Structure formats: C-alpha cells, structure tokens
Amino acid sequence: MGDSNGASLIEIDDQEEVEDPFLAFIDYARTIISPEEDEDEKDESKRDPSEAMTEAGGPGWGWVASRILKTCTAYSSGVTAAILLSDLSQAWHEQNKPGMSKKKPELIDQLKKSHRRRRLANTVTIDSIYEKNFLSMNSVLEAVIINADVLPGTNIFMLTLGDFWSSNTIDLYLHRRYYELVETPNGILRKGREVLITGCYLRTAREGFGTPRLLPTEYLVVLLDEDQDDDAILIAAQFFSDTFSSVSLDSFNDGTSYSLYARIESIGPLESELTFSTAHRRQISLVDGDGDRLKFILWGEQVIVANLLSVGSFLGLERPYISSLEESAMEGKDEFCLEYGSATHLYLVPSTLQEERVCVALSQHQCQGSKLLGSVGVSQVTLPRDADGSIDFSNYPFRTIITDIRDKTTGISLYGVVTDISCDPNATGVVYSLKIEDTTGAIWAKLHFTNYWSVGRLGLGHVVYVSGLSCKITKENYLININGILVFELYVLFHLYTSLIHLDKIDQCHNINTRLAHSLCGHFIDEESSSSSSSSSLHCSFCRVSCNNNTGSEVVRTFHITITLADEETRLYAWCTGQSAAAILQISPDEFYDLPEDDRLMYPSLENEWFLVTLANSGSRNSGPGHETEATCWEITRALKI
Structure with a gap:
C-alpha cells in the first residue's frame, strides 16, 4: 500500500453487511496486536508525541486495514487468520520496537523530552539496520551524536550515533566536507547534537568479526533548536x-x-x-x-x-x-x-509537531459498536496537524466514517459501497468520480489515477477501500451529510483483492454472449448502426468517447453471461463479464467467438460445478440488455474453480 506521502485503492467485491466480517476482523486484530502499556507509558508527560499514535494506544484502523489487504494480495491462494495476525504483529513490532526505550543512552532520554517534530517519511531505526543488515540509499537516519572521536593513529573522524527509537548505536565515518564542523573546540558536530543523514552505504561485519558501520555520506543536515x-x-x-x-x-x-x-x-x-x-x-x-x-x-x-x-x-x-x-x-x-x-x-x-484533539463522535459508537470503544475508554484522540492546519488521520484508531469527515484533513481511509460512478472526459489526466456510501451517508470522491483503471474495472455495488486521501471541501454543490465536494487525489494503485467469498455451485448457464468492451475502463461498448452507411458506430457511454478510431488494443472482446447459482439453501440469478466469466467458462472470449455456432450452442456443461465466487449488488441498470427484471442485479466479480 502507499506511505503517508502516497495513496492506494484496493477493490473488495462484496456487498457490505451490517455484520461485516472484514470490519470485525480489523477490530479483533487491533485488540490482539495492541501492546500493553506499562506505567511509564501511561504517564502523559513521558510520551513522545511523534511515537504516540493516539490516547487509545496501538495501531490506527487504517494501518491495520491496509496491512491486511497487502498480505491477502500477496497470498493469492488464500490466507488464514493466524497468518494475518502473525504478519500484523511482526510489522507492528518492527515499526514500534516496544520496550527498547528503556535501554537508550541517558543522553537520548534527556533529549527525547523536548523531541517535538514529526518523524520523516523514510526514517529507519538503528535497530532495524542491525536486524536486516541492510540500508537503502534513500533511507533517513534521525540521529543523535553520542560521541565524536578521531580513530587512533589516523586523522579520520568517527561519529557514534543513536536514535530515539533504538537501543543500539552505530558508527559513521564522517565525510571530510564536515571536518571543519567537528575539529574545532566549539565544533557544532559534538555530543548531543541531532543530525539528519541519508545516502549512506552500510559496511557490514564480515565473517563474524567487527560491527556494521556507515560509510561517509555527503548528505547530512545539522538540526538547530531556536530555544537553545x-x-x-x-x-x-x-x-x-x-x-x-x-x-x-x-x-x-x-x-x-x-x-x-x-x-x-x-x-x-x-x-x-x-x-x-x-x-x-x-x-x-x-x-x-x-x-x-x-x-x-x-x-x-x-x-x-x-x-x-x-x-x-x-x-x-x-x-x-x-x-x-x-x-x-x-x-x-x-x-x-x-x-x-x-x-x-x-x-x-524543524517545524514542531502540532496536534489537535478530535472528538470521537457518537456515530462511531453506532457504527463500530460500543464494546470496542468502551474497552479503550476513548472519547477524544490527539492527532498531528501540519503547517497548513490539516489534521492527519493516518493513525486514527477507528474506521473513518463519512459523517465524521471534515475539511482540511489528510490520511483518510474510506471503506464503502460504490453507488455511482462517472468519468470526466474533459479533465487533464485520468479522472474518475465515485460515489462512496457507508451506513452513515454517501460522498463523491474524485480520483486522479496515474493510469486507466489500474485496479481493474469498478462497478456499482463493489466495495472499495481507499486510503491516503486528502479532503478539501469546496463551496459548490451539496452532498449527503456533507456540505461541499470531497476531492480525493489518488496516485499509487494496487492489485484487486477479493475480501469476502461465498461457496456456490453453477446450477445452470442461461445466456452466453460476447461483446466488445473498452479496455481502458472495462465497460461495454455500444454498437450503433448508422442510417447513412452500412457500418456501425462504436461508442463508450462511460468514457463518453468514440472508439471507431481506437479498434486496436483499446477495444477487446469480452463475455457477458447470465448464470443460476445455487448452494444448499437457495439459488439466485447473476451476471458476469471479463475475467470472472472466462474463469467460469474456462475459455477466452476470442476462442469462444471463433468456435462454430453449433459448438457455441452446446458449450458449456457447468451443472454441479463448484466455484468460489464473490457477489456484488450492482443494480438492475448494470445487468446489461435483455434483463428486464431486477433478478439479475447480482454481479459475479470473482470466480475460482474448486
């Protein structure tokens, strides 16, 4: 998924239920991996604002949700709750290193009391360098000089560095361009000075001898404190x-x-x-x-x-x-x-870390259950605020719901059902607008994509998780529960992910058709006969563009089929297209189209075949031509033969 400097969207093709298992598992996982606070950590005066996630403790809701989806995407064949919890616990431990602060040098503990800046995006800890025995060139060290000495018998300066999150220290060979800052009696690079460093190469210990050290880097910034x-x-x-x-x-x-x-x-x-x-x-x-x-x-x-x-x-x-x-x-x-x-x-x-107390609205109790909120006793949380006054919700401990979204906020994560979708053909770049709805309301999200549907085709009834969003309310229009338009900018996209699945069997396949689709958006292309000529006009009503001159890679053949699904209790009608239909029929649309007509009529024999499928309530208007009733409002968005 994307870091706080970036954003991501993962599609979850299932209708959100009142008792959503995905949401329930996130809440359960947070209670499992949240560290127990000791007496020192409960003392507000001893907490580091850059480390403290919220008064509730533990990871934010969005962090857990994103991590779960990343793990599920990595394990395409499926995961167990134990695998998810193990991955979450390990990731949280690596990020926070509980208990390490008790072993820090006394100098760092003293400086930590006045540590009031935001942790930089690419910051790594010294402990993680030792654990991974690796350091990338763009990694950032926010370090404190523990000692500055000349190596015996040489004129080479060595800095011993520590940081606020590690028990270990590490040595850095100082680049010669900075010698003038350390070799004088009052040199600024002395014990207790904070520095920011990047562009380091790690010299690892060889054959068990020596310790890892950092080779000289030209990219060092000296931190100053105007209060000193x-x-x-x-x-x-x-x-x-x-x-x-x-x-x-x-x-x-x-x-x-x-x-x-x-x-x-x-x-x-x-x-x-x-x-x-x-x-x-x-x-x-x-x-x-x-x-x-x-x-x-x-x-x-x-x-x-x-x-x-x-x-x-x-x-x-x-x-x-x-x-x-x-x-x-x-x-x-x-x-x-x-x-x-x-x-x-x-x-x-550095600019000091500004914070603002945000009330946990009553709607959170209704949406997420009083048991979870009551267990942590949270009515307010403290969140960081940037220089522009925007509040960062990246570590908000609860799911962000639409009624609680406010102006000038960043790091928002939304989980909801797509109830409307449109494309802006006049926009610069690739811009889609989604109307996302949860149990508390609905809001329009304008998504700036780096590429056309990098996550695949989205449709009505699909459930989406969008993270890393920034919110700005304009004075135009009015939306449900919110005055204005929320503009979400999305830059980094990831693969599709199927969250909730149902075990069904194919009882009968009614209609198998092949149609032309616009590959850029995944929607069907309308073929309109022209009265002035014998040729047909190809038009994508979603993108609102003509496809007559784009009959190459932008126009593809796809399936559009209607199927009866059945399990032990009931049966229902559903439609599907694209990769899901190809997975069910076990043939590509082009191969099926090239079959003789008699073979197409006899194809396929799917009765009593079992599949894992995901369903989305797409609405009758998305079910395609020839479906006069709402019985086919269910769309099969994923299918896996078992």
Whole structure:
C-alpha cells in the first residue's frame, strides 16, 4: 500500500453487511496486536508525541486495514487468520520496537523530552539496520551524536550515533566536507547534537568479526533548536546578515560567499524538464524574512536530500552555490537560483509537531459498536496537524466514517459501497468520480489515477477501500451529510483483492454472449448502426468517447453471461463479464467467438460445478440488455474453480 506521502485503492467485491466480517476482523486484530502499556507509558508527560499514535494506544484502523489487504494480495491462494495476525504483529513490532526505550543512552532520554517534530517519511531505526543488515540509499537516519572521536593513529573522524527509537548505536565515518564542523573546540558536530543523514552505504561485519558501520555520506543536515541559547546565537550571527535581496551573481563569481536563512514553502519536482539530460531534479521553494523567494535546486543523487527537509521548517544554507538560470537550465523571472555545492552546509530548524484533539463522535459508537470503544475508554484522540492546519488521520484508531469527515484533513481511509460512478472526459489526466456510501451517508470522491483503471474495472455495488486521501471541501454543490465536494487525489494503485467469498455451485448457464468492451475502463461498448452507411458506430457511454478510431488494443472482446447459482439453501440469478466469466467458462472470449455456432450452442456443461465466487449488488441498470427484471442485479466479480 502507499506511505503517508502516497495513496492506494484496493477493490473488495462484496456487498457490505451490517455484520461485516472484514470490519470485525480489523477490530479483533487491533485488540490482539495492541501492546500493553506499562506505567511509564501511561504517564502523559513521558510520551513522545511523534511515537504516540493516539490516547487509545496501538495501531490506527487504517494501518491495520491496509496491512491486511497487502498480505491477502500477496497470498493469492488464500490466507488464514493466524497468518494475518502473525504478519500484523511482526510489522507492528518492527515499526514500534516496544520496550527498547528503556535501554537508550541517558543522553537520548534527556533529549527525547523536548523531541517535538514529526518523524520523516523514510526514517529507519538503528535497530532495524542491525536486524536486516541492510540500508537503502534513500533511507533517513534521525540521529543523535553520542560521541565524536578521531580513530587512533589516523586523522579520520568517527561519529557514534543513536536514535530515539533504538537501543543500539552505530558508527559513521564522517565525510571530510564536515571536518571543519567537528575539529574545532566549539565544533557544532559534538555530543548531543541531532543530525539528519541519508545516502549512506552500510559496511557490514564480515565473517563474524567487527560491527556494521556507515560509510561517509555527503548528505547530512545539522538540526538547530531556536530555544537553545547557543543555537539562537549561531543563527543570529551566521545567517541574519544576508538576505535573498543581497545576493549578487557577479559578487558570487568574484568570490563572495553567503549564508542564507529561509522558510521551506514547498518541496516538489522541477516544473520544466531537461531536454539534454536525464538527471533527476528537485526544487525547494524558499521564502526569507523579507518575503523574497528563491529556488533551491537539487541535482542527480542530491535529490535524496529532499527526504531530510519538511515544509514549514527553516533552512540555513551556508555557502550555497549560486547558479544563473541559464546554467541551471531553468525558466523563471529570477536571475539566479541556489544549488547544493561542494562546500555547502545545511542547517535545519524543524517545524514542531502540532496536534489537535478530535472528538470521537457518537456515530462511531453506532457504527463500530460500543464494546470496542468502551474497552479503550476513548472519547477524544490527539492527532498531528501540519503547517497548513490539516489534521492527519493516518493513525486514527477507528474506521473513518463519512459523517465524521471534515475539511482540511489528510490520511483518510474510506471503506464503502460504490453507488455511482462517472468519468470526466474533459479533465487533464485520468479522472474518475465515485460515489462512496457507508451506513452513515454517501460522498463523491474524485480520483486522479496515474493510469486507466489500474485496479481493474469498478462497478456499482463493489466495495472499495481507499486510503491516503486528502479532503478539501469546496463551496459548490451539496452532498449527503456533507456540505461541499470531497476531492480525493489518488496516485499509487494496487492489485484487486477479493475480501469476502461465498461457496456456490453453477446450477445452470442461461445466456452466453460476447461483446466488445473498452479496455481502458472495462465497460461495454455500444454498437450503433448508422442510417447513412452500412457500418456501425462504436461508442463508450462511460468514457463518453468514440472508439471507431481506437479498434486496436483499446477495444477487446469480452463475455457477458447470465448464470443460476445455487448452494444448499437457495439459488439466485447473476451476471458476469471479463475475467470472472472466462474463469467460469474456462475459455477466452476470442476462442469462444471463433468456435462454430453449433459448438457455441452446446458449450458449456457447468451443472454441479463448484466455484468460489464473490457477489456484488450492482443494480438492475448494470445487468446489461435483455434483463428486464431486477433478478439479475447480482454481479459475479470473482470466480475460482474448486
């Protein structure tokens, strides 16, 4: 699934019931894997806001749901409750390392009391490095210098690092560009200094001798605390003499160096693409104290430095490289931009973690049961808030229901039934709108896809789980229970997943038809005869586009069949198409279409064949032509022969 910087959608093809087994298992799993709090952890004054998920303790509802779906997707042949609980427990243990805090160096315990920043997205712990014996180049270490020494008999500096979540420490060979920050008596890289590090290679222990160490990296950011007198003096003395307006490209070329201090306004990819190079670039938008703006550009491997920065934090750039726009292959009204040069040092005053108390509405008691809520005694939870004032619901302990969604929220997870769906042909990119409904209401979700139906065809009655969403309420229109439109942006998509299954047998197959379908959306194509010519016009009513000129890969043949399902108690009529129909008939649509007519009439013999199937209540309007009653409102969305 996607991290808090990203989003994901997994389809669950089953009608949501009042007693939904999927929802019930999530609640059960949370009670199993939530760690028991000891007396120290119950002391609010000793809790780390960056670690504390909520007052309820344990993982958020969305975290558990996403992890379950990821595990089920990985085990396509099926999973047991024991496998799911084992995976959840292991993942939660690796993420939180309960009990490790009791073994931390005293220095880190002292610093932890004032640790008020948000944990960065790619942060890894020192304990996890030892456990996995691996460290990726884009991983982030949020570390504290425990010691800084010269290796005996050499002039090589070694930093011993710890972090707030680990019992272990690890040594880092310091890159020589930072020696001037440690070799002086008052060097800033000293015991107790916090640093952010990325781009590290791990030198593992060989044949049981030695210990793992980190090789030198150029990508290190020194953290400063404005509340500390020494740091406040450093900031005032080193950075306040220069402003963006005082920077001169000619003076820089003549040997003048600058030290600049500004707030990070945004972090993103460069708007213009390079035509002569494949190098990656990131741009950091900076605003200084006078309100002037400049771009700070990262090139190639430098882009991982952006992982160390956060919007709203203040960045100090000592000796940045000043580049003309022509030299940087950039467009804009500015004469120059800043770059991360070979002599540049970066300092960061991170934005402090802001939090807001959110009431658990009474609707949660109705939706999720008073037993669960009563067991943890939660009426309010504390959630982090970013610099823009948006509340992050990633670790909200309960399922987010539609009546509780509010403006300026991020990290939302929704679980509900698709009751309407549309495509916006005039939108830039691939944009679909879904009307998602749960037991408390309905809301429209506008989904920006990276590709056409990356998760496959969605239809009415399908149950979806969408995570990593951001909410913004506009002043246009009114929806059920919410004033405005919720705009969900979805960028990373995953495979389909069948959540709830029913054991049925094929009692009779009534109608077997093949039809043309639009491969981009999975919906049927309408063939309309033209009065002016003998040819037919192909039109996708869902995407609202003509397919006459797209008869290649965008137009495919698919099944549309009607079947009677039966189990020991009852029988019902259902329809299906696509891969589900092919799995039932055990033949592809093209192969079936090429059969002689007599063979098609005799095909297939499916009486008393047993299948695992999933059903969705798609509504009669989705059952296709020739179905005059609502008896065929059930759609088979998955089928597996057993």
